[in-house]
Amino acid sequence: MLYAATRNTLTKSLGSTHFVDQIFATAKEDVNAEAYGKHKRHLAAPKPMSAREKEIEEVKAAEREAGGRSYEGSRARQNHIGQGVFLHWSPEAEQAIEDLAKADDSRLVVLTIDPTTETLLLSSTNQINVSQLGASLPTDSPVYAFFAWPQTITSPPCREIVPIYSCPSASPVRHRMLYSSAVLFVVKEVKEFLESVGSPSTLSARKVETSDPSELDEKYLVTELGLAGSDAPTVAASGPADNGDKKPFARPRGPARKVR
Template sequence: MDHTCQLTVVLAVLSPPVSPKLASVWKQVTSYGSKVRAVKVSIINESLEDDGIFDIQGSFEQDFGIVSENLAEKQPAYFLVRLDSTRVGSSEWLFLCFVPDIAPIRQKMIYAATRASLSKDLGDSHFTDSIYGTHMNDFTLDGYKRHRASLAAPKPLSERERQLAEIHASEKLLVESMKGGSYRKAHAPGMNFPLTDRAIAALQKLAVTKAPTPAKPRFGAAVASSSSKAVLSPASTPLPASPVISRQNTEQEVKKTDSEANVADDEWDDDNDDAKDKKAKEEEETAAPAEEEEKSPAEPEPQAEPEPEPAVEEAPVERTINFVKLAIDAENERIDLASETKITAKDVYKNIDEDSPRFTFFAFEHTHNGTPQDSLVFMYTCPTKSKIRERMLYSSCRAGVLQAAKDEANLDVAKKLETTDVSDLTEA
């Protein structure tokens, strides 16, 4: 048997029992209508006996001095004190155990070991609180108030327990925030904190804009109206073929040819007269509609379509800033501008906080394989030494910030980075 088991057995044997007298006294003082404020219990002749009974003189606080007045500096003792509060029709009691450091070792061991058995024998349900102390000032009214204050204070927690408590508090805050408000603007799932106007204005400066080159339209020849009609002149009528005279023609043939030519001329004149009559008739038919067109409002002549000019490459306007850092204003439930500037890539990490989370946008202008590149980088930094509540808020707002940058500033993020150490944000 090891030493621990031996000590437990010894203490169990040494624990004295509650005497019949103490049991009777305790039954009386806990009965309805009892006026007893406190009972002192001591170990006498190897048993637990009442060592003093004290009546109620005033309130609990006024009577608490009875305890310190009846304790000996070097002698362990128990005190059972009635509280002013009641529970289920019976009074509540306070269990006090005084074991001074300067008391004999054997007494200290016995009183310490008997404390639990005494409370159990008298009835644990009677006692709502207990105090174990080694100094007299632990049993004054001020000492009792310090004890109550320590019970109300948060219990000492390990680092892990503290983090869990902060997470629980943050989750509660998130739930409260998500209940909504008319001023909130939902960008994406998660927290819906809106961006301030100056934050949006700073993000808009990161957008690459072009300097527009005005195009000068060139107009071609006027296009004829589709309603215009083509009129054929008599000259457009094909003429009869002229006779061919050769040296071999005889005089008779020449005369015959001349005769035929005269006939052809007569026929041409007739045809020409017919053409003139036909033209006059057409002019009469078109005269009436023309008069009506003159009376009606003149329709604008169709304009020629401008011919497109060859596309001219537009030069990008130089940015005034290329770095925008945003921070959450938790008190006002919004995301505000923390800073804006123009820096080089190697100085990015120097401009980001090392102890608090941040959202950062950086326009990274560089050259890749001889080709100029312009990439917008989003960086979410969340240092491990920052508060858990901050880390949860920023994590919940991250998606909303990205969506707001797209909707409000027309920004397309090319690369997203997330780190707990800002020194990781190098140009490489």
């Protein structure tokens, strides 16, 4: 106990900066070259972590990689869809969005990101109706989707292009971070492109996000886009008119006073 209590005092008095390591031994065999090698390997070995700690470490590693990555963001990307930065558009993805803008049918365009080249790729484009939307997206990886929906809920009816960000819970952490950081950029690029070509279809003012693609149906879109009750009559700010039948507000009586 005496030696253990004075160890720090001794090293500080000698100059703690001169010591690069400490070895705790209970036997002479613990103090030799082989034992010191084992000690160094132990320090360099990965620390045992829980599943939650591993996920946090993966997020930190992805942040470090993203921070040190030299994007080609200093040079504006010159192509048909805007002049943005951060992600490149493949020719197939551009053409799919252009066809989506010019068509008048119900169509879904699904885009993915190639993380090695930071390029938006066309995953699929199909003519589907709203009931097929949920089954048309992957359940194990995030995607960007643009669904052209000729809906008759609003008055007048219109063909609305709905941006969808689908990120299933089973997606890798690094992919989730990459997709979430670029979703606003992609939506903005598509909006600017639709306006530049004078598309008769408009991009929805709201984007739809989901972690479970199977929940995507007409009811879900109506709720997320705020279309429910869009044609409901509004109530005047002055309140409803008095028709003479409404009873006046009666203030509730308080508790009876105790008689002493």
